[in-house]
Amino acid sequence: MADLKLQQIKKAFGDHIVLDRFDLHIRSGECFTIIGPSGCGKTIILRLIAGFETPDAGEVFIGDTKVADAHHALAPEERKIGVVFQDYAVWPHKTVYGNVAYPLEIAGLTKSDIAKQVHNALALVNLDGYEMRFPYQLSGGQQQRVALARALVMRPEILLLDEPLTNLDANLREEMRFEIKEIQKATGATILYVTHDQEVAMALSDRLAIMDEAGRIHQIDTPEIIYTHPIDIFVFKFLGISNIISIKVSEHFASVKIKDKTVELPFVAPSSMEGKEGILGFRPMDVQIERKGNSADFPAIATRVTILGPIVDYLFDFQGIPIRAQALTDDALAADLILEPGEKVFLSVHEPKWFNSEGVTQQ
Amino acid sequence: MKDLSKSLKKIDVSTVILIFSILILVVIVAVPVLLIFLTAFFENGKFNIAGVVKVLSDPNTYNALLNSFIIAAGTTLLSTAVGTFFAWLVARTDLPFKNTMKALFLVPFMLPSFIGALAWKVLLSPRSGYLNKLIISIFNLEKAPIDIMSMGGIIVIESMYLLPFVFLQVEGALERMDPTLEESARISGASLFTITRKITLPLVMPSILAGALLVALYSLSHFGVPSILGTEKGIFTIPTKIYERIYASGGSFSAIRVGTILATILVISAALILKLQDVLLKKGQYQVIAGKSMRPVVLKLRGLKYPLLIISFIYIFITIILPTVTIFLVGGLKTYGLPFQLKYMTFDNYLKIFQWKMTKDAIWNSLYLSLSAALVTMLAGTMISYAIVKMNFKGKFILQFLGVLPYSLPGTVIALGVILTWSGRFGINLYNTAAIIFVAYIARYMAFAIKSSSASLSQVSDSLEEAARACGATHWQTLKDIVLPLIRPGMISAFFLIFLPALRELTTSVLLYGPTTRTIGVAIYTLNEDGETVKAAALAGIALIIIFVGETLIRKFLAKLEQRAVRVKEIENVAA
Numbered sequence: 001m002a003d004l005k006l007q008q009i010k011k012a013f014g015d016h017i018v019l020d021r022f023d024l025h026i027r028s029g030e031c032f033t034i035i036g037p038s039g040c041g042k043t044i045i046l047r048l049i050a051g052f053e054t055p056d057a058g059e060v061f062i063g064d065t066k067v068a069d070a071h072h073a074l075a076p077e078e079r080k081i082g083v084v085f086q087d088y089a090v091w092p093h094k095t096v097y098g099n100v101a102y103p104l105e106i107a108g109l110t111k112s113d114i115a116k117q118v119h120n121a122l123a124l125v126n127l128d129g130y131e132m133r134f135p136y137q138l139s140g141g142q143q144q145r146v147a148l149a150r151a152l153v154m155r156p157e158i159l160l161l162d163e164p165l166t167n168l169d170a171n172l173r174e175e176m177r178f179e180i181k182e183i184q185k186a187t188g189a190t191i192l193y194v195t196h197d198q199e200v201a202m203a204l205s206d207r208l209a210i211m212d213e214a215g216r217i218h219q220i221d222t223p224e225i226i227y228t229h230p231i232d233i234f235v236f237k238f239l240g241i242s243n244i245i246s247i248k249v250s251e252h253f254a255s256v257k258i259k260d261k262t263v264e265l266p267f268v269a270p271s272s273m274e275g276k277e278g279i280l281g282f283r284p285m286d287v288q289i290e291r292k293g294n295s296a297d298f299p300a301i302a303t304r305v306t307i308l309g310p311i312v313d314y315l316f317d318f319q320g321i322p323i324r325a326q327a328l329t330d331d332a333l334a335a336d337l338i339l340e341p342g343e344k345v346f347l348s349v350h351e352p353k354w355f356n357s358e359g360v361t362q363q
Numbered sequence: 364m365k366d367l368s369k370s371l372k373k374i375d376v377s378t379v380i381l382i383f384s385i386l387i388l389v390v391i392v393a394v395p396v397l398l399i400f401l402t403a404f405f406e407n408g409k410f411n412i413a414g415v416v417k418v419l420s421d422p423n424t425y426n427a428l429l430n431s432f433i434i435a436a437g438t439t440l441l442s443t444a445v446g447t448f449f450a451w452l453v454a455r456t457d458l459p460f461k462n463t464m465k466a467l468f469l470v471p472f473m474l475p476s477f478i479g480a481l482a483w484k485v486l487l488s489p490r491s492g493y494l495n496k497l498i499i500s501i502f503n504l505e506k507a508p509i510d511i512m513s514m515g516g517i518i519v520i521e522s523m524y525l526l527p528f529v530f531l532q533v534e535g536a537l538e539r540m541d542p543t544l545e546e547s548a549r550i551s552g553a554s555l556f557t558i559t560r561k562i563t564l565p566l567v568m569p570s571i572l573a574g575a576l577l578v579a580l581y582s583l584s585h586f587g588v589p590s591i592l593g594t595e596k597g598i599f600t601i602p603t604k605i606y607e608r609i610y611a612s613g614g615s616f617s618a619i620r621v622g623t624i625l626a627t628i629l630v631i632s633a634a635l636i637l638k639l640q641d642v643l644l645k646k647g648q649y650q651v652i653a654g655k656s657m658r659p660v661v662l663k664l665r666g667l668k669y670p671l672l673i674i675s676f677i678y679i680f681i682t683i684i685l686p687t688v689t690i691f692l693v694g695g696l697k698t699y700g701l702p703f704q705l706k707y708m709t710f711d712n713y714l715k716i717f718q719w720k721m722t723k724d725a726i727w728n729s730l731y732l733s734l735s736a737a738l739v740t741m742l743a744g745t746m747i748s749y750a751i752v753k754m755n756f757k758g759k760f761i762l763q764f765l766g767v768l769p770y771s772l773p774g775t776v777i778a779l780g781v782i783l784t785w786s787g788r789f790g791i792n793l794y795n796t797a798a799i800i801f802v803a804y805i806a807r808y809m810a811f812a813i814k815s816s817s818a819s820l821s822q823v824s825d826s827l828e829e830a831a832r833a834c835g836a837t838h839w840q841t842l843k844d845i846v847l848p849l850i851r852p853g854m855i856s857a858f859f860l861i862f863l864p865a866l867r868e869l870t871t872s873v874l875l876y877g878p879t880t881r882t883i884g885v886a887i888y889t890l891n892e893d894g895e896t897v898k899a900a901a902l903a904g905i906a907l908i909i910i911f912v913g914e915t916l917i918r919k920f921l922a923k924l925e926q927r928a929v930r931v932k933e934i935e936n937v938a939a
Contacts, residue, residue, distance in 0.1 A: 050829070050833055051832070052829050052832070075832070075837070075838070076829065076832035076833055077832050077833070077834075077835045077836055077837055079833075080835070081833060082833065083829070083830065083833035085826040085829070085830060086826075087824060087826055089824065089826035089827050089829065089830035090830075091827060091830070091831075091845055091849075092849070093848045093849055102831070102834055102836070102844070103834035103835050103836075106834060106835045106836050106840060107835055147830070150830070150834065151833070154834070154835065
């Protein structure tokens with residue numbers, strides 16, 4: 001098994017610096033995801049590891065072997081890495097069998113060994129029986145599985161996946177997501193997965209790294225910790241829709257300035273925020289809606305209620321501040337909370353997050 | 364895994380490709396062009412603009428320049444007007460037999476224009492033209508009513524054979540135009556005439572202009588028609604003047620120098636035309652011309668339907684059938700000038716074509732030169748396209764520039780450049796050998812190869828190659844197993860795109876041929892020059908048969924290839 005290390009990497013295209021003094025360590029055998037908005041350089045990281053790009057400065061290690069620095073680089077074919085591309089990159093002139101067998105043919109295996117291993121790899125991605133088909137006879141999801149089988153057939157210690165699910169429809173995406181997880185368990189390979197889809201990242205990863213447009217990593221941790229303890233406002237926002245309110249804290253309580261009016265919010269701020277401006281954030285799902293309130297709650301008026309299947313999406317107005325909330329449809333039905341616009345309810349927020357004016361999470 | 368330091372010792376495939384690409388373009392294209400410019404502007408090692416002015420102000424050269432531009436302008440106007448009309452007729456009216464007509468209007472592509480010119484000279488030359496004689500006897504005239512051997516004649520004949528360029532462009536644009544644009548004008552109450560003038564015409568204007576510029580580019584550098592119809596009457600154009608100078612002086616340096624000055628003007632004009640076309644095409648097309656085919660509004664011709672059909676048939680009869688039949692009939696005459704009666708006809712001339720050494724050589728030369736040039740140019744063009752499309756390196760723009768250079772080099776210019784380069788200046792003398800024609804063909808058709816290969820290479824997504832590298836294939840294995848199989852259809856069509864025109868080439872080879880290295884085009888041309896009209900026609904007839912059979916077979920073959928390529932493309936669409 002092999003771990004992956006990027007040390008002090010610099011990469012620029014012309015004047016555009018994509019990565020600068022970039023460090024990353026991916027442990028052996030883990031499923032690691034880099035998630036970030038498009039154009040943040042996450043694909044470049046993958047390409048640097050695969051050997052399709054060379055760093056301007058810094059070093060890339062696979063296990064104990066240095067595979068690239070500013071002066072030398074091992075060719076991609078010498079790195080023994082499996083790669084799955086966003087556009088599948090299944091060779092249109094080869095059959096499914098031909099595609100998956102190609103790495104083994106290059107490695108010079110005997111015909112019978114090739115047949116056996118291709119068969120195993122196709123079984124792993126549930127494509128047995130498709131050997132003699134050409135890619136144009138396959139659906140997008142099947143082509144993607146061919147690409148996966150082709151990357152796996154060499155039993156690589158490292159598997160790189162570049163947004164492999166982006167071009168699939170929602171059902172297929174979910175199916176493939178679990179399949180990749182299963183395959184990782186079965187093969188034990190180190191997986192680096194690059195995506196902008198936070199749902200896939202959360203479902204798949206042992207650890208994930210969240211990157212911003214400037215190519216800077218904000219947080220690396222397990223999905224649970226990232227979700228429960230986002231290190232800053234960028235990470236918090238990235239993981240889904242949220243209520244973001246600019247506030248000023250005085251005497252423990254947050255207040256918001258709307259036009260010329262100051263609205264007091266019933267939230268107790270952490271002491272480190274005392275007397276400062278900052279941001280309050282909470283997720284729609286963390287908003288509790290009640291017909292009757294107690295002292296900690298704040299009254300709000302429903303302005304929009306939409307049933308999105310299993311969840312209900314609300315928009316409330318609290319003294320001019322819009323607040324987004326969500327509840328499970330079954331719970332809302334049970335509590336008689338399918339509201340009409342204009343109805344008055346009481347809201348409370350479970351564990352709101354506080355950020356200082358630099359966006360760093362405050363406890 | 365290998366150690367990092369070991370990877371340095373291998374020879375890198377991309378470096379090899381890069382070096383060869385630059386080498387080929389420099390030797391085949393850049394050096395000849397540079398030598399033309401140097402010869403034109405430098406005399407005895409000194410920059411000499413006065414010499415250039417002196418050559419250009421000589422009435423001989425000056426008139427050739429003027430004629431070239433008049434002929435180019437006239438041909439462009441005439442073929443654009445007529446071509447646009449027929450394109451509209453076929454695309455936008457209920458003219459009967461549309462598909463047949465569409466195919467027929469493109470047939471002149473197959474007919475080499477110098478063979479057409481030869482036929483028209485036989486029919487309409489003022490002294491002995493068969494058609495002229497016929498008209499004189501019918502109407503009892505004093506002298507021939509039509510003199511084809513004039514500026515007007517050259518313009519009309521050239522227009523006939525360049526018309527398909529305009530027809531193809533405009534017809535395609537008219538067919539792909541979004542019909543809702545015209546329908547909405549119609550709903551607004553505009554009459555059909557107004558719609559055509561105010562909506563349709565402006566929308567297809569970029570296509571019309573693109574076709575027109577293509578015609579201008581070809582007719583400016585065209586040798587065949589003006590030399591067959593004009594030279595005898597003292598009408599010279601740039602290409603025919605260059606030829607006349609070089610042959611009159613037996614290839615003296617001063618003649619070559621005049622040639623290079625004229626050639627420089629050709630190159631500059633061609634570059635300007637291409638630049639103009641590029642600008643037009645970029646801002647043109649407006650996006651109203653959709654890629655997919657839609658059903659356009661069709662104008663009902665009513666009473667004009669059959670008159671217009673008859674006009675179209677007459678046009679096709681005049682441009683295709685009449686000259687072709689003439690060539691075969693003249694080729695069968697016992698002596699030129701005899702009337703077309705069975706007792707004066709013989710089949711011997713055709714058989715003799717395969718017995719005379721000169722014509723036998725010519726057919727053989729054309730066949731192997733065009734086959735080998737097509738093969739080499741296609742391979743070299745594929746390699747150069749790969750470097751341009753797929754590789755990243757410093758100074759790529761130099762290669763890109765060298766790669767588009769062949770587009771703006773008319774055949775005459777290439778011939779001159781090749782003479783300057785391969786006549787012993789660099790220690791290699793190919794003059795009067797077949798090799799010099801071979802080298803010139805590579806330069807002449809490099810643009811075709813690069814264009815065709817670039818198109819198919821840009822459809823091969825980079826990730827297909829990267830996937831192979833990640834699978835353990837070296838760069839060379841990736842090229843062999845992935846890239847080449849995927850672009851093979853493009854390479855094969857590039858081969859034929861070069862082979863077919865090279866087979867009937869005249870403009871370049873006429874400046875380069877030696878005693879034993881005539882091509883078919885040169886043989887027909889020189890036979891005609893020597894007054895052997897019957898032999899010229901017989902050889903032309905055989906050339907027409909070779910071209911026609913070749914084109915038909917190849918078209919069928921390419922259509923089959925296309926079907927396979929479509930299958931491959933389908934999956935690219937799924938992936939995208």
